[in-house]
Amino acid sequence: MRIGLPRALLYYNYRPALEYLARENATEIIVSSATNKLKLEQGLALCDDEVCLPVKVMMGHVQSLLQEDVDALFVPRIISLEKKRYICPKFLGLPDMVRANLGAKVPLISPVINVSWSKLRQLREGIKSLRPLPRQPLKLWGALGRAARVQELHRRQLAAALDLPSPGKRVAVLGHAYNIFDEYLNFGILNKLSALGAAPVTVENFSRGQINQGASGLCKDLFWSYGREVVGAAFYCLNFKAVDGVILVASFGCGPDSLITEIIGRRFSNSSIPLMSIILDEHSSGIGLATRVEAFVDMLNWRDMA
Ligand code: SF4
The missing domain is CATH 3.40.50.11900 (Rossmann fold)
Known part of the structure; x- marks a missing residue:
């Protein structure tokens, strides 16, 4: 199964974890190529004027992945990544924007990420969202845990730069x-x-x-x-x-x-x-x-x- 991952928005924050998953998982992950004029123009054509530039670019990446013949697209619905803090509401509505703009051409894998929920609810919702995947969800959940550790290590290494x-x-x-x-x-x-x-x-x-x-x-x-x-x-x-x-x-x-x-x-x-x-x-x-x-x-x- 080929899963399309747009090289846009939070891809840049979680690149080490996502690249780990792409390497370690048997599922083929196709990351869209770097932003270019065509992707920007496609994103502009798909979005209203008042949408911010990064979301327009995201739509251009999604469009380019559809042309790569992927079987599903990874577009998470992110609400909160820290207790009592939230991220911009555009991330909450992103899967809906993708569906509205591009129709139901391919299934979306859209885990809801909300750390204010209990751990059990996060796990239940995560497994539900991973249904389009052919592999055992619990196995994938384990891989996600390891990817999170790779991400944390990367962050600690980068944070040392200010001391140099x-x-x-x-x-x-x-x-x-x-x-x-x-x-x-x-x-x-x-x-x-x-x-x-x-x-x-x-x-x-x-x-x-x-x-x-x-x-x-x-x-x-x-x-x-x-x-x-x-x-x-x-x-x-x-x-x-x-x-x-x-x-x-x-x-x-x-x-x-x-x-x-x-x-x-x-x-x-x-x-x-x-x-x-x-x-x-x-x-x-x-x-x-x-x-x-x-x-x-x-x-x-x-x-x-x-
Ligand atoms: S914070 Fe929200 S509105 Fe601002 S650039 Fe990011 S997605 Fe767009």
Whole structure:
């Protein structure tokens, strides 16, 4: 059985676990290829204007997987990944959006992920959602547990990066993983920074402790898991002077991003760490973004000479 996995949205957060499953499971997992112009155009054609850019891109990836002749698509319905915190409601409705846009051409594997449920309910719902798979669900459930451990190990390894000496100006590039690691959407911002001699770090390079330490500076805790991570990392940078500059990458049409951009912007005003905000949309220009990134790095370097 060939299961299609869109290379979009939370794929970028859970890449190590998903790649482990693709390797270890007898089921063939087909990951869509990197985002390109065609996928973006297909996504734009399928979605209303007010849908955020990453979801449009997701639809383009789903469409491309349908052309790969997959037997089922993996589109989870994610509600909550941490107790008392939630993720953007778009993830809750994602399987419905896929069905509405693409019809019932292939079955969807859509486990509901909600850690506020009891463990028993999570297991029951998970097994139910895995029904289209031919293998024993409990065996697959075991593989999911191992994949979760691979993911945790990966996270711990990345979190050590902040403790290492930096070869150039350290720049935190903060935002949702799908905006930071999709090179087509962000015009390769991480590579661009490296080519300019800067050392980019992302939210993944902050430990949970550092994020919690940063987020403790909020007057009211944020209940969006990923938004809180971005704010926590930004505040940690500010409080502990952990970086030389911060670039905030947000999506046009994203409610959570507009709020966290404002929260971070206010806290950074008059701070000694420069902050630059970049908003990505389907009309963004690679040249414009490259110019802004170059100017930002030049400014960080010139500050030493002043
Ligand atoms: S958090 Fe923002 S960018 Fe992400 S899916 Fe929700 S609205 Fe879209």
